[in-house]
Amino acid sequence: MIAAMRSETLKLVTVRLWWILALILLGYVGFTAGLLAGLFGALGNQLAASPGAPQLPPESLPAIVYSTTTAVGYVFPLIFGALAVTGEFRYQTLTPTFLAEPRRGVVLAAKLVVVGVAGAIFGVVGLVASMGIGAPVLALTGNDGALGSSETWLLAVRIVLAMALWAVIGVGVGSLIPNQIASIIVVLAFTQFVEPILRFGTSIWDWTAQIGQFLPGSAGDSLVGASFFTSFGAGAAGAVSLEWWQGGLVLVAYAIVLSLAGLATSWRRDVT
Template sequence: MTQVVSEIRKVATTWTWWLVLAAMAVYSGGFAAFTVLASTLERSPLQLGSPETVVVAYNVAIAVAYVFPLAMGVVVVTNEYRSKLIAQTLLANPSRWSVYGAKTVTGLGLGLLYSVVATAVCVGAGAGLLALLGEPAYLTSAPVIGSLLGTVVALSLWGLIGVGVGALVRNQVVAVVGVLVLTQFVEPMARSVVLGLSDSDVSWVLPGGAGDAAAGGTLYSMMNGVSADSQLPGFLMLGAYALVFCALGAWRFTRYEAA
């Protein structure tokens, strides 16, 4: 517990965590508002007239902003390598498993914080606009509640994945740029290729697709005609990615020299 408190303090004493959180909230909330407004346009392909469709405005964070908790998970590990303070941490606590475990708990906690805030902002923006437009928000319906819970869990797992990636790469600039390129360019193209080549929806085998599926379907899913019935496989797949990256990160963190 002492090591966990130490890791949390390392994050909390910088501006990075709340600047990233603010950026995620604004980005997610803006997309949620845009989704609702776009659905009101004539000939819009978006129709938010049921609980199963309105969720795409509420869980938009998992579709467009999962890179934020992922990047913060990376920062939890790489900050000490960048500042050359990792040696001091390991001198104070020689148990590398304890240090790495505390970093995974911190990354998961940050992911949970980011997911709750971003989801709340999306719900506030989306439901608020729907109310102004005189449309039902369906906030108490089972599909919406299930989707919101799925979004929170999936975004939390992205923070955990980020810790594993940070431990593997160590170089903060390379790691952050790498996750940006992979999540914003490489995987979206890969998912489009998979959807184009396959007669059934198997995009949930990719990390971003698994997150979308875990949330019960997102705006990306709706626009590409992907079914929203793979929530459990999405959870399992994203959880498997988190376990694999955390295990690989633990191997690297405990095996190699600190600097």
């Protein structure tokens, strides 16, 4: 297992994919966090005076700003995990890997661990962006960035955990759909179109909201405990009603089911 993990680590760090995605994540999350902090930090009083406007207590702003790491950035570790698998099918690097370690379950387990650690690093990168830009902008607008609060740092830990789980889920997706183009299309279509529509649709009735809370994105928001989307009505009827540990368990379940399905199907086929 240790040898397999060492091999998987070398596969990741010897290509440019990880740091290119990390740089894009840094810029994307930083821009979004700064925009939200500036917009809602500066307009807080006007929003509070407008009955039809979304009401955001000042104490909730830091969590919303910092959680942009997962709210808009979770797709990066998800794609990274999928590419970590599909790239091996595309370039046939699985052939020498399986010759060196014929136990394919061990290879997949090692990849899950290594990519999960990489996902946690993506989470740290996202927090550097959201906190590094969001906190100063909040301060400039007269709001407390809450960097001295233990709740903020517990939020940060949950964000890192969520990003690690999204990367592991990406490995499961890539294992189940080994075609690189198809897996990326599925990931983007589901995260950017299908799930947002489902979350909005299930929020209409209470009984459907109880089902919608188990969607991957809803579970991720529950794990983190804050999200820009849930704060502004995208599933406000109950999308974040799970406890943080329950949301984490739901994401773990998705990762296990997808990985086992991939192990039982495409991972067992001839890769040459």
